[in-house]
Amino acid sequence: SDVYKRQILPSPYWPLIRGIVASRGGVPVEVPFWDRLGQPGFDPEAAIARAITDRSVALYLNSPNNPTGRLLSDDLAAALARLAARHDLWVLGDEAYEDLVYADEAPPPLWTRADLQGRIVTTHTFSKSYGIAGARVGYTHGPHDLMKAVRGVQTFQVYCAPKPMQIAAARALREAGGWVRQAREAYAQAARRAAAALGQPVPEGSTFLFFDAAPAFEPGEDLLAFLTRVLETTGVLLTPGVSSGADYPTHVRLCFTSVPPEDLDRALALLAPIFGRA
Amino acid sequence: SDVYKRQILPSPYWPLIRGIVASRGGVPVEVPFWDRLGQPGFDPEAAIARAITDRSVALYLNSPNNPTGRLLSDDLAAALARLAARHDLWVLGDEAYEDLVYADEAPPPLWTRADLQGRIVTTHTFSKSYGIAGARVGYTHGPHDLMKAVRGVQTFQVYCAPKPMQIAAARALREAGGWVRQAREAYAQAARRAAAALGQPVPEGSTFLFFDAAPAFEPGEDLLAFLTRVLETTGVLLTPGVSSGADYPTHVRLCFTSVPPEDLDRALALLAPIFGRA
Structure with a gap:
C-alpha cells in the first residue's frame, strides 16, 4: 500500500503533482527549494536532507522547473543523487520542459546521469515541446522491474494514450525538430x-x-x-x-x-x- | 481510504474491471451471475444478496454484458435496486454496449430507472458504439456530490480526454447516428x-x-x-x-x-x- 509513504516535493512545484501524490495515498512533503537556489545562507542539499525520514520513498525533481524556470546544476544534482542513494529513495524525474531551456549551457538531463541509474523513473511529454497538451501523450522510462508496476497502473488507469495522438506524436518526433x-x-x-x-x-x-x-x-x-x-x-x-x-x-x-x-x-x-x- | 471496501462484480465480467477495483485498494468480489441467468435453480437476486457484507460499498452492473451479451431484465433490475437500497450500495453502471442491443425489445437503461436515482454512477464510452476505442473518450454521470469526487480523481489521473478526440466525439454524436x-x-x-x-x-x-x-x-x-x-x-x-x-x-x-x-x-x-x- 502507498499509505503513509512520504514523497518529497521541492517547491514551488507543478500544481498537479501534490494531488497526484495525495490521491494515490502518498504524503506530499513540501520543501521550499527552487526559488531559494543561490540565495545567501540557503543550503539546498541540507533542506532536502532535513525532510527525509524513514517513511520517505521518493524525491520529485522537475528541471527545468515549473514555475521558477530554474535548472538543477550538475553539482546539486550529484549531491541529491548521493542523498537518494544514502536513503534509498526513488527519484521521479519530470522532463516536461526538457526542450525549453534558454540558458547557453545546460547540465545533462537527470535521467542520463550514471549516479541515478536504477533509481530514477522519468516522464516526458509532448505537451510543452510540441505545444500539444490537449493530445495527452507522453512516455515514461525507468528500471525494468519498476516499469512492470508502471505498466500495471497504466493498464487500469488510462489503458493507453489515444492512438491517433500517438501517431501524431511519432510524426512530431520525426519531423518537428525545426518547429x-x-x-x-x-x-x-x-x-x-x-x-x-x-x-x-x-x-x-x-x-x-x-x-x-x-x-x-x-x-x-x-x-x-x-x-x-x-x-x-x-x-x-x-x-x-x-x-x-x-x-x-x-x-x-x-x-x-x-x-x-x-x-x-x-x-x-x-x-x-x-x-x-x- | 478505499482499503478493504468490497465491490461486487457479477461474473463473467469485463476483463479490466477487476484490476481497476483492486488497483484502487478495493476488494473485488466475484459472483457467478450472467451466464446463469434463466438456468433452473439459479436465483440471481439471492446470489448477489449472499455476497453482500457490511464492508460492501458498490455493485457493478454492465448490461448489455461483456462477455455474455446478456441484458438485465426489468424485473431483475428492480430486485437489484431494492438490494442496493437496503444495503446502501453504490451502483456502478457500465453502458459500454448501450447501442449494441440486438433483441427486439430492450429494457430501459439502468441510469434512467427511478429506483436507482441518487445511487447510480454511469459510464458511457464512444469506444464500442462508434468503433473508436483508441480515441479514449467517454463520459460519466451521477449524483452531484459523487461527481465532485469523480472530477477530483479525473484531474489527477487523466486531467481530461484528449481534446482532438473530444471534438471527434462531439461530431460523432451529431452526425454518426446513421453509422x-x-x-x-x-x-x-x-x-x-x-x-x-x-x-x-x-x-x-x-x-x-x-x-x-x-x-x-x-x-x-x-x-x-x-x-x-x-x-x-x-x-x-x-x-x-x-x-x-x-x-x-x-x-x-x-x-x-x-x-x-x-x-x-x-x-x-x-x-x-x-x-x-x-
Missing part, C-alpha cells in the same frame, strides 16, 4: 521581454515567471483579490502561487508563451505599472 | 452467423460469444494449450474465460465484430469443426 527550435527561440525572446518588463531575472527555462506580488497588493488586498483586480483591469489571468506550494501565499505565476508575441507585449505594458515598472 | 444504426445491423447479422456456426444462443447485445470450450479440448489440454492450438491452426485468437472471472477456467470469448464479415465467415468455417459443428 521546436523555432519555438524555443520565440519563447526565449518572450522570456527576456517578460522578465525585463516586470523587473524579474530571465528564467533559464520553462514558460513562466514566478515572483512575489505582495509589493503590488493594495492595502487590505489578498492574493485572490489582487488576481481578480489584475484580471479585471488588464484581462491577464495570473496563476496563484499557493497552487505551487503552501510557502507561496503571495506569489504569482505568469505564462509568457500562452499568447502570440504581440498580445504578450500588450499584456506586459498593462502589467508593468501594476508591478511598479513605469 | 451506428448500420453498424448495429451488421453486428446483429454477425452475432447470428457466429451463434449458428458454433451452436450457441444468439447474444442479446455486445460483440461476443462466451461459452465453455472444455468439450473441444484434446486429452491433457488446458485452456492455454487449447487457445494456442486454435490460434496456430485457424489464425483466430479467442480470449481466455479466466480473464472474466475465476469461475470460467475453460470458457472462451469470441469477438464477432473485430473483422469484416467475409473474414468472420472464414474464421467460423475453420472454428466450427473444432467445436463439433461439421
Whole structure:
C-alpha cells in the first residue's frame, strides 16, 4: 500500500503533482527549494536532507522547473543523487520542459546521469515541446522491474494514450525538430521581454515567471483579490502561487508563451505599472 | 481510504474491471451471475444478496454484458435496486454496449430507472458504439456530490480526454447516428452467423460469444494449450474465460465484430469443426 509513504516535493512545484501524490495515498512533503537556489545562507542539499525520514520513498525533481524556470546544476544534482542513494529513495524525474531551456549551457538531463541509474523513473511529454497538451501523450522510462508496476497502473488507469495522438506524436518526433527550435527561440525572446518588463531575472527555462506580488497588493488586498483586480483591469489571468506550494501565499505565476508575441507585449505594458515598472 | 471496501462484480465480467477495483485498494468480489441467468435453480437476486457484507460499498452492473451479451431484465433490475437500497450500495453502471442491443425489445437503461436515482454512477464510452476505442473518450454521470469526487480523481489521473478526440466525439454524436444504426445491423447479422456456426444462443447485445470450450479440448489440454492450438491452426485468437472471472477456467470469448464479415465467415468455417459443428 502507498499509505503513509512520504514523497518529497521541492517547491514551488507543478500544481498537479501534490494531488497526484495525495490521491494515490502518498504524503506530499513540501520543501521550499527552487526559488531559494543561490540565495545567501540557503543550503539546498541540507533542506532536502532535513525532510527525509524513514517513511520517505521518493524525491520529485522537475528541471527545468515549473514555475521558477530554474535548472538543477550538475553539482546539486550529484549531491541529491548521493542523498537518494544514502536513503534509498526513488527519484521521479519530470522532463516536461526538457526542450525549453534558454540558458547557453545546460547540465545533462537527470535521467542520463550514471549516479541515478536504477533509481530514477522519468516522464516526458509532448505537451510543452510540441505545444500539444490537449493530445495527452507522453512516455515514461525507468528500471525494468519498476516499469512492470508502471505498466500495471497504466493498464487500469488510462489503458493507453489515444492512438491517433500517438501517431501524431511519432510524426512530431520525426519531423518537428525545426518547429521546436523555432519555438524555443520565440519563447526565449518572450522570456527576456517578460522578465525585463516586470523587473524579474530571465528564467533559464520553462514558460513562466514566478515572483512575489505582495509589493503590488493594495492595502487590505489578498492574493485572490489582487488576481481578480489584475484580471479585471488588464484581462491577464495570473496563476496563484499557493497552487505551487503552501510557502507561496503571495506569489504569482505568469505564462509568457500562452499568447502570440504581440498580445504578450500588450499584456506586459498593462502589467508593468501594476508591478511598479513605469 | 478505499482499503478493504468490497465491490461486487457479477461474473463473467469485463476483463479490466477487476484490476481497476483492486488497483484502487478495493476488494473485488466475484459472483457467478450472467451466464446463469434463466438456468433452473439459479436465483440471481439471492446470489448477489449472499455476497453482500457490511464492508460492501458498490455493485457493478454492465448490461448489455461483456462477455455474455446478456441484458438485465426489468424485473431483475428492480430486485437489484431494492438490494442496493437496503444495503446502501453504490451502483456502478457500465453502458459500454448501450447501442449494441440486438433483441427486439430492450429494457430501459439502468441510469434512467427511478429506483436507482441518487445511487447510480454511469459510464458511457464512444469506444464500442462508434468503433473508436483508441480515441479514449467517454463520459460519466451521477449524483452531484459523487461527481465532485469523480472530477477530483479525473484531474489527477487523466486531467481530461484528449481534446482532438473530444471534438471527434462531439461530431460523432451529431452526425454518426446513421453509422451506428448500420453498424448495429451488421453486428446483429454477425452475432447470428457466429451463434449458428458454433451452436450457441444468439447474444442479446455486445460483440461476443462466451461459452465453455472444455468439450473441444484434446486429452491433457488446458485452456492455454487449447487457445494456442486454435490460434496456430485457424489464425483466430479467442480470449481466455479466466480473464472474466475465476469461475470460467475453460470458457472462451469470441469477438464477432473485430473483422469484416467475409473474414468472420472464414474464421467460423475453420472454428466450427473444432467445436463439433461439421
